[in-house]
Amino acid sequence: MTAKKNYLRPIDFKHGRIDMTHGAGGRAAAQLIDELFAVAFDNEYLRQGHDGALLPQPQGRLVMATDGHVISPLFFPGGDIGCLSVHGTVNDVAMSGAVPLYLAASFIIEEGYPLANLKRIVESMAAASREAGVPVVTGDTKVVEKGKGDGVFISTTGVGVVPDGMLIDGRQAKPGDAILVSGTLGEHGVAVMSLRESLEFETAIISDTAALHTLVQAMLAALPNPGDLHVLRDPTRGGLATSLNEIARQSQVGMSLVEADIPVLPQVEAACELLGLDPLYVANEGKLIAICAPEVADSLLAAMRAHPLGAAAKRIGTVTADDNCFVQMATRFGGRRVVDWPSGEQLPRIC
Numbered sequence: 001m002t003a004k005k006n007y008l009r010p011i012d013f014k015h016g017r018i019d020m021t022h023g024a025g026g027r028a029a030a031q032l033i034d035e036l037f038a039v040a041f042d043n044e045y046l047r048q049g050h051d052g053a054l055l056p057q058p059q060g061r062l063v064m065a066t067d068g069h070v071i072s073p074l075f076f077p078g079g080d081i082g083c084l085s086v087h088g089t090v091n092d093v094a095m096s097g098a099v100p101l102y103l104a105a106s107f108i109i110e111e112g113y114p115l116a117n118l119k120r121i122v123e124s125m126a127a128a129s130r131e132a133g134v135p136v137v138t139g140d141t142k143v144v145e146k147g148k149g150d151g152v153f154i155s156t157t158g159v160g161v162v163p164d165g166m167l168i169d170g171r172q173a174k175p176g177d178a179i180l181v182s183g184t185l186g187e188h189g190v191a192v193m194s195l196r197e198s199l200e201f202e203t204a205i206i207s208d209t210a211a212l213h214t215l216v217q218a219m220l221a222a223l224p225n226p227g228d229l230h231v232l233r234d235p236t237r238g239g240l241a242t243s244l245n246e247i248a249r250q251s252q253v254g255m256s257l258v259e260a261d262i263p264v265l266p267q268v269e270a271a272c273e274l275l276g277l278d279p280l281y282v283a284n285e286g287k288l289i290a291i292c293a294p295e296v297a298d299s300l301l302a303a304m305r306a307h308p309l310g311a312a313a314k315r316i317g318t319v320t321a322d323d324n325c326f327v328q329m330a331t332r333f334g335g336r337r338v339v340d341w342p343s344g345e346q347l348p349r350i351c
Helices: 027-040 081-094 115-134 188-196 211-220 239-251 266-275 292-304
Strands: 060-068 097-111 138-144 154-161 178-181 229-233 253-258 289-292 314-320 328-330 337-339
Touching: 027 115, 027 138, 027 154, 060 081, 081 097, 081 115, 081 154, 081 337, 097 115, 097 289, 097 292, 115 138, 115 154, 178 292, 188 266, 211 229, 239 253, 239 289, 239 328, 289 292, 289 328
Parallel strands: 097 138, 253 328
Antiparallel strands: 060 154, 097 154, 178 289, 178 314, 229 289, 253 314, 328 337
16 A cells, blocks of 8 residues: 555545546556545554555464455445454454454455445444454455446455464364353344345344454453363354354364254344244354363353353353264254255355
């Protein structure tokens, strides 16, 4: 990103639209960067004005995650693609137990997209970045022809640091471990889908999109031995069911869940029934799964419930020894079912 310059006239963010010159690398592109991105994301690293940011070396091991965001619609109850792009990548870094430090962002914008909407997205993204304490330190902007971009796509990369010796990993689940979730499931996917389908409910369903790194740090601080926290995962695309199947395969274990203990809001259950969805497979953007040694489950659950993002945390099951790596669930009706991998994409363009 470039240093601020003087231009003949400021960009008309109220009525203007993106055109191909905004991605051509010339004066119009520089002005868009100066008057929108540099203002919104302003920080000492971005002000360096290089194609990349020169950053201080942290102590510990680096963690890096990257995410592409293609959600449709771009604005939804409780958020938009801007804040979602920050939360999603911050959370991916945090699921290793790392403290997220920096973000990089790349925008692909469709020709003709309203500048007012782009400004709203960028300002939402900047606000989420500031609230999380994780600055956007470098970025890139490209423009594609009308009809080839669907508004705005955002890719974000996050870098964080995890202390030496800490290992929180999908391969670390062990038979007997407790399975915890930080709160009610399915709000994000149902909020987006209800908007697509123009559905209205008596109680609003709002996306749970949030940055979870402060919750993770509170959980780690509550444990005398952080090694007792074996796995963290944010159940985004494919929801709880897909995430647990991934972990079961990575760790070569099984999972036994109790349906009555899995927290789902009544309005989300009702919406899923109407839409023909299973809440276990619906995306979340502000919840996490924690798998821990059984002897610390109660203290970890208490730490989660003491944090605003974990107030509705529940223990939902146990890791089992199972060569088949099945995820199974005791149903409310007294039976058992296999919670299998999803077949196909249940909710496309959800993040």
